[in-house]
Amino acid sequence: MLSALAAGLHRVEGLFDRAFEARFNPWYQLGALGFFFFWVATVSGVYLFIFFDTAIVGAFESVERITHEQWYLGGVMRSLHRYASGAMVVTVTLHLIREFVLGRFRGVRWFSWLSGVPLLWLLFAAGIGGYWLVWDRLAQFIAVATSEWIDWLPMFGDTLARNFLTDRSVSDRLFSLLVYLHIAIPLFLLIGMFIHVKRMKLARTTPARRLLYGTLAALVVLSIVRPAVSAGPADLSTTVAIVELDWLYLNTYPLLDSLGAGEVWGLLVSITTLLAVVPWLFPGEQSIEAAPAVVNPANCNGCGWCFKDCPYEAITMTPHSYKPELRQAVVDPDLCTACGICEGSCPSATPFRNVAELVSGIEMPAFPLDRLRLETERALAASNVPVVFVFGCERAFAVTGIESTDVRCLSLPCIGMLPPSFADYVARQDRVAGVLVTGCPPADCYFRKGSEWTEQRFKGDRMPHLRTLAGKSKVRVLWAAAHEGEVLERVLRTMRTAREDAA
């Protein structure tokens, strides 16, 4: 079922690829957008706090003044604060769904997944608390409903709801506490977000600039077209019968009426528990493919390229086990995702070496260098006509589907596993008309950095560089997600035509 959902998701992402290009596609940057909205809400929140009166009697009036007397800035800031917070819920929800559908919670990624779950509670607590502070009719509804909801828990001996019986029972002290909670909870959220990305090297926490400007402009437009306004001052002598809810943050409140407080607690705790155990509920296939990288000290010269390239900080450098003054890579198996990007970065991972057993400094047990050369040669040998050779990625467009007599393919767990010297190795063959290297779009690489590092290696911006006697024009790098077969086939046609013309 997940694969069917993934196919649907890729179709939608494909439409966005067309509109935005892959590098600006918001679907590939949902987490980064979440961070961005957090900062927009923070900056606008700091501005609002300057003019906000934290006393119960002055809160509503101060928000009204901010909204109407300085609408050009205060009003827009208030709207930005609200809409950025709402946008954060949308992107975080989509981020969660997307990572689930694409299986990006398995293996060592359990940590990022699990650490993200409590952030949902903090996000909603921060948003709900913010609505409370306006002390309008919506705030009144939230205050009464939330206190009744919390009162259901046995730990609250004296009823919180008694604080909202009448206007006289609401105290400034309680209100000040709420203000500080609205500052403290987002701070905890930020710390949680930091922990959430902690295990990822170079985690993307800022969206691509063009996407960032576009999103900010869209939020400003929304703030001007539909400014956030209050719903009349709170009045506890009457019940809020009808209320315009923020369905992004307050969607559980109608359930309190229809199900009851205990049932809603049960529902939310069940959902949270279910989310938390997802990595263990759907572990995926445990095969040798997932075996962590191994270091062969005899071939490791301590260059540190694999250490720099590992997207999950699974590699550290230590003094070499027996070569004095040299270092050696060490893999932490608990952090290794078995992407093979380290194998692609190793300077000793070259098929040209004339040794009895081809072994590189660091390699994958499931796909060692020797096997990589063997399978490349096997794919080449399967045809005796001029061919275009394609190195692909199992997570991107399935290149094996386009294999034919004159198109030979080898699919790798991640394209970052491919040492550039292999492209040279193949391109040097006389009957190879061209080499095509493809994988996930860099903005959405399954293993985060495989495509980006490969692109840089082939451009000569990252070690190991592509050096080829066959001419760099013979080697092309083209990114194609699972749904972008058309683009790949179009380029293949061009390469074939070029070959025929040359012939």
Add this chain to the structure above:
Amino acid sequence: MKTVVFRSLGQLVAFAMFIGLVGALAPGPAYRHLDAGLATIKLSLRHAGAPIAPCRERTAEELAQLAPNMRQSTVCPRERSPLVLELALDDRVVFDATLLPRGIHRDGRASVYQRLSVPAGDIDVKVRLKDDARIEGYQYQRTQRVKLAPADVLVIDFDAERGDFVFDGGSLPPRTMGHPAGGAE
């Protein structure tokens, strides 16, 4: 050129959809929390009941077993009486509960918060409280006719100092009945 126009349009549509979604949901469609024609009664009190049993004098043997600095002749139980609270609207009992004192030793206050939705209009409210397990019947009672408009909130609390129920909200005609002390009905 065609691609640029297509892409720009596509991006505009995507951004419009995004802010459209956020703008439509925050705030979104109105939610009816209380049906038309209904009012709310909130019955809420926090009160410590009387001690569960009277104080008594220790016997000479009991006193002898205590350390010299602990030899107080009178000993009073910490435990409080549970509260028995009843609310009737138009002679129909809508709430009737025994509220246990808080704390491991049951020596704290008992509390309750109950929100009821009732048809708006004139209602005869009768509320009774028993806070002493040693005495039969209810010690406190108040009967009041109230007029509640739709969405009005009537708060019924208990003032322990005055020993009387407090009605707040709605239209309250002069108090009709009530006895803060002493006997049962």
